Amino acid sequence: AQSVSQHNHHVILSEAASLELGCNYSYGGTVNLFWYVQYPGQHLQLLLKYFSGDPLVKGIKGFEAEFIKSKFSFNLRKPSVQWSDTAEYFCAVNALNFGNEKLTFGTGTRLTIIP
Amino acid sequence: ETGVTQSPTHLIKTRGQQVTLRCSSQSGHNTVSWYQQALGQGPQFIFQYYREEENGRGNFPPRFSGLQFPNYSSELNVNALELDDSALYLCASSLAGTGSNTEAFFGQGTRLTVV
Numbered sequence: 001a002q003s004v005s006q007h008n009h010h011v012i013l014s015e016a017a018s019l020e021l022g023c024n025y026s027y028g029g030t031v032n033l034f035w036y037v038q039y040p041g042q043h044l045q046l047l048l049k050y051f052s053g054d055p056l057v058k059g060i061k062g063f064e065a066e067f068i069k070s071k072f073s074f075n076l077r078k079p080s081v082q083w084s085d086t087a088e089y090f091c092a093v094n095a096l097n098f099g100n101e102k103l104t105f106g107t108g109t110r111l112t113i114i115p
Numbered sequence: 116e117t118g119v120t121q122s123p124t125h126l127i128k129t130r131g132q133q134v135t136l137r138c139s140s141q142s143g144h145n146t147v148s149w150y151q152q153a154l155g156q157g158p159q160f161i162f163q164y165y166r167e168e169e170n171g172r173g174n175f176p177p178r179f180s181g182l183q184f185p186n187y188s189s190e191l192n193v194n195a196l197e198l199d200d201s202a203l204y205l206c207a208s209s210l211a212g213t214g215s216n217t218e219a220f221f222g223q224g225t226r227l228t229v230v
Contacts, residue, residue, distance in 0.1 A: 004157075034218070043119075044158075044205065044221040090157050100171035101146060101211050101219060105157030 002027035002095045006106035013081055014114050021076040021109050023091030032094040033074040034103065035065055039087045047089075050074065061085070086113045118142060119208050119222035127228045128196050136191040136225045140208030146170070147189040148219060149181060150205040158205055164189055165211065193227075201229045 005024045013019060025031065035047040048059025055067040065076045074091060088110050092103040118141035128134050140147050146165045150158035160173035164183035178194040187208070193200055203226050207219035 006157075036221075043223040044207075046218055046220075049218055092157075100163050100165070101148060101209050101217060102160045102163060102171050102173070103148070103150075103158070103207075103219060104160065105150075107155075107157045 002031070002093055002104045004091055004093050004104050004106035006089075006091055006109050008109045009107070010110045010112070012112045012114065015083055016080050019076070019078040019081050019085075019111070021089055021091075021111070023074045023076065023106060025072050025074070025091075025093045025104075027072075027093065027095050030096045032096060033065075033067060034092040034094070035059065035063070035074070035076050036090045036092060036105075037087050038090065038108075044090070047076070081111075081113050083113045083115050085111060087111060119206060119220050121204075121206050121222035121225050123225060124223065125226045125228075127230060130196055130198060130229055132196050133192065133194045134196060134227060136193075136204050136206075136227070138189045138191070138206030138208075138222060140187045140189065140206075141220050144208040144210045144220075145187055146209045146211045146217075147183055147187065148207045148209070149189070149191045150207065151175070152203040152205055152224070154202070161191065196229045198229050201227060203227075 007022045033050040036044045058064045091106045120139045148163040149161040152158040162172040167183045183189045203224040205224045206222045209217045209219045211217045
C-alpha cells in the first residue's frame, strides 16, 4: 500500500521568506501527485498536480513543486511567502495501478506566516 | 467554490446512533469519493463510487457504507457510531474512468461530533 510522509508538521516563517515543504511517498509504480491547501474554514483546494512530463510543475499563487522519481519526493516551494499563505498544506498521491482515484494524503503541514 | 456540496455542515450524534451524510457532485462528474479527516490528520480514504458501483475501499469497517445515485450524488452512512467517528467527512468528485489522470474537487465537509 502507498503512504505519504510530510516531515514538517508546523512551519513558521516571516513574510517574504522562501518556503519548501517536504513530501515523500512510498510506492514503486506510476503515481499522480498533488498538493492541496486548506485555508481556515475552507474546503481543500488543489494547488498543483503532476501527472507526467516536466517534473517541475507550477501551480496557483506562485507555488511550484518538483517531482524527483529517484527520491520518491514531491516537495512544494514558493520563493516569497505572504501572510495569506497561512494554511494547512497536504501532499497526496494516487497510485495508478489500482484502477481508482483513491488519494493517499500525508498528515499535513501547518504553515504560519508572520507579518 | 468547487460545485461539490455537502449536507449537513455540522452534526451532533450520540454513540450507537446512525448517521447519513450527503454529497452532490460537481456537474458532469461521475465519481464520488469519501474521506474522513480526524483532527490534526490528513484525509483518510473511506471508499469511492463510480457509476453507482463501489470502486475501491479503504481500511474502514463495514458499518461505513455508501450509495451513489443515478444523478451521481452520494450518501455516506455510518451505523453504530463510536466516539472515534468524530471527524470532518469530506466528499470529492471527479470525472474519471478507472485510473485515469483526473483531479478531485472537494466539498467543505460535514463536521460530525459523536458524544
